[in-house]
Amino acid sequence: LLGFVYIASRIQKQEQLIEALDESQQQERKLSAIKEQFLANMSHEIRTPMNAVLGFTRLLQGQPLNEKSREYLGAIQSAGENLLDIINDILDISKIESGMMRLEPVSFSLRGSLHSLQTMFLPKAAEKRLSLSVLIDDNVPDILYGDALRLTQVLVNLINNAIKFTNEGAVTIRVGRIGGNDTFVRLLFTVKDTGIGIATDKLPHVFDRFNQAEANTTRKYGGTGLGLAIVKQLVELQHGSVAVESLPGKGSTFKVELPYTLGEVIPESGIDLYN
Numbered sequence: 001l002l003g004f005v006y007i008a009s010r011i012q013k014q015e016q017l018i019e020a021l022d023e024s025q026q027q028e029r030k031l032s033a034i035k036e037q038f039l040a041n042m043s044h045e046i047r048t049p050m051n052a053v054l055g056f057t058r059l060l061q062g063q064p065l066n067e068k069s070r071e072y073l074g075a076i077q078s079a080g081e082n083l084l085d086i087i088n089d090i091l092d093i094s095k096i097e098s099g100m101m102r103l104e105p106v107s108f109s110l111r112g113s114l115h116s117l118q119t120m121f122l123p124k125a126a127e128k129r130l131s132l133s134v135l136i137d138d139n140v141p142d143i144l145y146g147d148a149l150r151l152t153q154v155l156v157n158l159i160n161n162a163i164k165f166t167n168e169g170a171v172t173i174r175v176g177r178i179g180g181n182d183t184f185v186r187l188l189f190t191v192k193d194t195g196i197g198i199a200t201d202k203l204p205h206v207f208d209r210f211n212q213a214e215a216n217t218t219r220k221y222g223g224t225g226l227g228l229a230i231v232k233q234l235v236e237l238q239h240g241s242v243a244v245e246s247l248p249g250k251g252s253t254f255k256v257e258l259p260y261t262l263g264e265v266i267p268e269s270g271i272d273l274y275n
């Protein structure tokens with residue numbers, strides 16, 4: 001009888017444990033949902049007024065203004081854009097870290113995406129008298145299936161840094177094919193600059209959150225130290241990898257390896273790439 005009571009009480013304890021586990025899982029899910037809702041609300045609540053500020057600033061810039069007003073308006077615009085960048089970075093990193101960043105694969109033209117990127121950055125590079133070239137190897141297929149927006153986000157961060165930390169010379173973006181078969185391809189994206197470079201002891205930490213290689217970099221170049229952390233997380237979410245080589249005073253090279261399904265793919269089969 002005692003044995004029976006003992007076993008019965010063990011079973012009851014286990015059931016209680018399972019119930020408690022269920023409850024804690026439910027709690028966790030509830031908290032996740034609250035966090036997701038909070039992030040979505042925050043993002044909307046902050047972006048909407050900021051976009052209004054920037055929109056009206058642009059409208060005012062089309063009006064006749066004296067020199068001082070135009071200068072102040074320019075300052076408002078660039079501060080607003082900075083703030084929006086910071087907010088987007090913080091929201092992105094929280095979204096990734098809470099596992100809520102969802103990839104959205106589509107069919108896209110790689111050459112088209114890179115051409116748009118080049119067009120977008122040419123004025124910024126020209127301002128610093130830097131050349132900005134895009135080289136795509138002939139054996140790189142053009143129509144791919146994957147998250148084109150997140151690829152653009154990764155490259156925007158890397159090209160932005162390359163231009164920001166380079167005072168003379170060139171920024172070169174290169175794409176090569178490093179593997180695959182007739183259904184998928186592995187590509188290597190290289191963003192190379194002839195800029196200030198990164199000290200060897202800081203190199204292993206550049207992908208850490210809030211990490212800036214030089215203590216005085218923040219004031220001199222601005223930025224949040226979140227860009228490369230986002231790059232690394234986004235690349236890994238897409239089953240890729242990122243690495244950096246750099247020589248202080250000579251320049252840096254960031255290498256991103258990413259897999260893509262080939263061609264126009266029916267969504268169901270293409271999504272497998274990320275699962």
Ligand code: ADP
Binds near residue numbers: 162193206212
């Ligand atoms: P930030 O917003 O400061 O640019 P990132 O995460 O993008 O943040 O970069 C982290 C740090 O790595 C930068 O502050 C800078 O010190 C260094 N870094 C990144 N890219 C480059 C580059 N192309 N050349 C030199 N230093 C770089």
